[in-house]
Amino acid sequence: MLTYILRRVLLAIPMIILLSIICFLIIQLPPGDYITSYAALVANRGGVASQQLLDVLRSRYGLGQPVYVMYWKWIVGFPKGDFGIAMSLSDTPVRDLIRQRLPLTLILNFLAFLFAVGIAIPIGVYSATHKYTFMDYFLTFLAFIGISVPGFLLALLIIFVSVFYFDSTYIGSLFSPEFISAPWSWARVLDFLKHLPAPIVAIGLAGTSNTMRIVRGNMLDILNQQYIQTARAKGLKERRVLTRHALRIAINPIISRVGVYLPEILATEMLVSIVLNLRTIGPLFYQALIAQDMYLAGTILLVISVLLITGNLLADIALAWSDPRIRYD
Amino acid sequence: MILMKREKAAKDLSKTLRSKNEEEYKILTPVQLMYRKFINHRVAVASTIVLIILYLMILFAEFFAPYDMTKPQSAYLAANPDRIRFFDSEGKLHFRPFVYRRTGERDLKTLRYIYPQDKNTKDFIYMFVRGDEYNMFGFIKSDIHFFGVKEGGLFLFGTDQRGRDLLSRIIFGGRISLSIGFIGVLIIVFLGSFIGTVSGYYGGWVDNGIQRFIELLRTIPQIALWMALAATLPPGLPSTYVYLGIVIILGLIGWTGLAREVRGKVLAIRDSDFVYAAEISGASAKRIFFVHLIPNISSHIIVTATLTVPLMILGESALSFLGLGIKPPMTSWGLLLNQVREVQVLKYYPWLLTPALFIILSVLCFNFMGDALRDVIDPYSK
DSSP states (O other): OHHHHHHHHHHHHHHHHHHHHHHHHHHHOSSSOHHHHHHHHHHHTTOOOOHHHHHHHHHHHTTTSOHHHHHHHHHTTGGGTOOOEETTTTTEEHHHHHHHHHHHHHHHHHHHHHHHHHHHHHHHHHHHHTTTSHHHHHHHHHHHHHHHSOHHHHHHHHHHHHHHTSOOOOOOOSSOGGGTTSOOOHHHHHHHHHHSHHHHHHHHHHHHHHHHHHHHHHHHHHHTSHHHHHHHHTTOOHHHIIIIIIIHHHTHHHHHTHHHHHHHHHHHHHHHHHHHTOSSHHHHHHHHHHTTOHHHHHHHHHHHHHHHHHHHHHHHHHHHHHOTTOOOO | OHHHHHHHHHHHHHHHHHHTTOSOOOOOOHHHHHHHHHHTOHHHHHHHHHHHHHHHHHHTHHHHSSSOTTOOOGGGTTOOOOOOEEEOTTOOEEEEEEEEEEOOEEOTTTOOEEOOEEEEEEEEEEEEEEEEEEEETTTEEEEEEEEEESSSOOOTTOBOTTOOBHHHHHHHHHHHHHHHHHHHHHHHHHHHHHHHHHHHHHOHHHHHHHHHHHHHHHHSOHHHHHHHHHHTSOTTOOHHHHHHHHHHHHHHHHTHHHHHHHHHHHHHHTTSHHHHHHHHTTOOHHHIIIIIIGGGGHHHHHHHHHHHHHHHHHHHHHHHHTTSSOOTTSOOHHHHHHGGGSHHHHHHOGGGGHHHHHHHHHHHHHHHHHHHHHHHSOTTOO
């Protein structure tokens, strides 16, 4: 098991290097060099970027030098935690920006994932055991709607409802106004928890619907297997047949599909957070793109990808642990 | 290809049977079988009809839209939707629907425009009325619209803050949103089936390399990649080029799912006798691809493509909604929603949320249709 984990970790490294090259290519895509357009941007706002600062930035990113030098200068600080400088956001170090926003990003995505899977499995099992009943059709129909309503529209809907029914001017914080800049306290945590469900539902709904349909399909297949018949024939309770014999197998494909889910959930989370203006990495990425700060955007893209690779890795290890049929070598 | 052969075989068989004057057999061709199975999916049939209507509407947008989508009507700034009536205020029934004439005035308390109804003036709704002039497809000049009023204004979904009819803008916006879905998928079908076939047919390191590359692309959230690429389009680009750019970006990133599907299917039929026969008789790789492999999996390609269209539509909507996609003077459903990102706008003009319904409707219909097609794809299973 340990060697398996070690090998997976080692395999992830070339993956990350390739991803960093893709992200770097995206950074280099817009025509012209960034520092020049940055100077123009500052001039537009009525300020003057000092020549000294521009020179520092030029040499920091190796502009004007061959592409591989520029790539090297960009990537070399990453292992040490030096992610560069966010030029569009008053030259804040990118590391600080990401550190501020990472916890909430992780919390939201993790909870949305739990929500998606946690709601989907019971519903899927119910749907499969009540095949072709009214409730089954109804739930399947709901799942279709869940897949078809994108997260950012749900987020808009959340704003809509909160504006019209709660008459609050939803400023998209996860805190009530009086708690926004308050220090952490028990009341603030409660307030935070009260605001969480709406975005979690918006982020997780599409995933829930997808997962539910997969669980239902798998359960239907498995319930026709002979070993289920055997389990019933030897007099096990139906409940035990379902949970121990059928569900155990039916959820393995879910775990192995985590690699597909995580990017989807993260993508939805980014859009929802942009609409609701939550303090996660998504809106930061969006700001960077709007300001055409491609260095910041590319760096965030890489950070996100590394997060996803880590998530995948954990999922693979979880699968190896939960499914004895997986071979380690 | 194989479908056509089966089709012909079935027809021949039923002809010989009939000519032998035996009992009246009915032999169904595969397409007939698929059709029979498909029409049993009621929801999918309804979805298909809705989609046909939507696509007809955007094809002849100039005719179906009651107004010119760019024409601001200063008398109707941010007017709420009209209510179509059959009964007037005295309770009398009119068989021709009508709306009450409305004139805008400022609410002296909130300083916003309000549109009180004038219960004495009824504007009846006619079909094929003359209105704004248009030039459809560049050669049909006309001013006849599908429906409208002869005097006053008819705004079924209200107007935006510049007094442009929202229904007209939705119909024209659909032209962008729905066509991007369609063209993007064409690119995806082309790239995905080609790369997938190469990967499955050659196997070995080619397959390995392509699959690893697909995995790599799939690690980055698709929407983030779309956003990043869309943001690199130069800001001053004319809107038609932006449209093309968005289509290409959506297509270039979205082919991975189809390629995987195609690869799997190619792997399954690669070792069939007919592929060997083609190889032995010296057919070129190109011929094997386009005559033997791809036609055999065309039904799977169609299904996956159908299920990819909604992803394209959602992608475009999200990009335009965030201001990274379609640029004015063009519009799309996502771009129309862009204005409700301000809470104040949403609060005072909630009808501007209507384009969202169209996004959901079209995506839902494509999903229903694709799901039924997937079920239908193999006509011989029960």
